[in-house]
Amino acid sequence: MPEELKARELRLVLGDQLNVGHPWYSQCDHQVVYVLMEVRQETDYAWHHVQKVLGFFGAMRRFAQQLREKGHRVLYLTLDDPRNTQEIPRNLRWLLEGSGAERFAYQLPDEHRLDDQLKAFAEDLDLAVEVADSAHFLTERTELARLFQGKKQYLMERFYRTMRERTGLLMDGDRPAGGRWNFDKENRGRPSKGHLAPPPLLFDHDLSGLSELVRRQGVKTMGTVDARHFPWPLDRSEALQLLDHFVDHLLPDFGRYQDALMPGQWALYHSRLSFALNLKLLDPLEVCRAVEEAWRSDPERIGIAQAEGFIRQIIGWREYMRGIYWAHMPGFAERNFFGHDRELPAWYWTGDTRMACLRDAIRGSLENAYAHHIQRLMVTGNFALLAGVHPDAVDAWYLGIYIDAIEWVEITNTRGMSQFADGGIVGTKPYVSSGAYLDRMGHHCKGCHYDVKDRIGERACPFNALYWHFHERNRSRLEGPDARPGLMTRIGRVYHTWDAMDADTREALLNKAERTLQQLNDL
């Protein structure tokens, strides 16, 4: 440990804790050293997209530099630092010994894995330990569970109203602005063919040195990157530029086309702020306030349905998922309500399928480390659920491929919202559809090898027969005592339609689905 790093206190900053507004940094204390580290423990716990590894390390390096510029003392361990043991606790041990520190502090991690690891590490220490809040979320970890104590269901909509009242966002006194809490019904537009959303704002960082380091160290990654033109924001000022770009150019149509799918348009009207938010470069409340202010100052240009649709995602869904995570982990990661056990089709790793909607979503994900919500939920997630893929395999894919994937928000969305593997803790019903829904929301079907209107023929859209097969094979589970209360009221119509079909059609659909399931890799 170099002499200049002797300190009274070491403070650990994790890669998703890059919050310059944290109270830790309000004054410079020269007895404190901040520690950031690039470790194989973090690059290797999942198979990550290369842009995710570069994005995290790039932002951590920038953050360390900014702390130094503000006068803080920082120790930054690069991946190839010869002293780096590649594990957080082992690094901390030698750092604490070498620094002569009397205190160790860390911020509450957002992941169970790291929470357990740091708790165990701290318990073994003979030093004073401080665990600080990460000063980012609007709710405490256990608040959602407390709010719904004694209730059978954790309703997102109820939680969201509480959050509106608490933050005052989109409120006129004690009434919701515009007279309603939720404008979702207005938000189901399908852009006309050829409609072009404004181009996404891409940054242009040269991360070729970092990329070369990651490659040389043998970190196994997926996906592609042009490291000389890395497109994601790496610090707060860039994250704020992305927010401004969203408010100025995308928010006016955000809600309207929130559920749309357009070939080749990988970001559409979505903000692409999740990476910056999850690394805490931005504060969720400041993002929502910027959106509310834009609506209030120009309601003609930005309708309330657009602003409400966006704010609900952040103070509603995002906070809600965090609450679900802390209420149900670690058991949540074991849930497999349907007992699904298939492997993910091989083309999830290449995009080489003739199914146009899936090809576009997967290739886009491999190229950009990003897909928008409807691609994640209704294209890749929908297909994996209909095909009966094991939720572990689905989780691993989502955790690796997206630049914003951190377990607390990935697993709750994947296993919960998308795969219904939790039996309905998160979702009120499984998010599955036939091809007709995908055709209604976008423009992929016309250019597809498969025929969206056909259910049984050689070129029938695979979603169609699989949709019925899913419902038929899972009927006893969905109707059974372990299912979410009220589920049948929501999906009973599907079974009504199925039961009304003649026996030959039902048999033909099930046979078609069985053949499809045997050839998943060849679709």
Ligand code: FAD
């Ligand atoms: P926008 O559409 O612009 O939405 C604005 C913000 O709202 C997002 O940045 C995000 O912070 C928040 N948000 C929107 N929907 C959700 C949601 N369902 N849960 C939590 N926050 C939400 N989000 C992640 O941040 N990390 C993940 O690993 C992740 N995995 C997902 C996996 C699946 C199967 C599904 C269906 C969704 C997943 N999501 C995840 C939620 C959502 O799809 C992404 O937050 C969103 O696509 C990010 O893009 P954006 O910033 O352009 O979002």
Ligand code: SF4
């Ligand atoms: Fe997707 Fe089916 Fe449409 Fe092809 S026909 S794009 S597989 S929904």
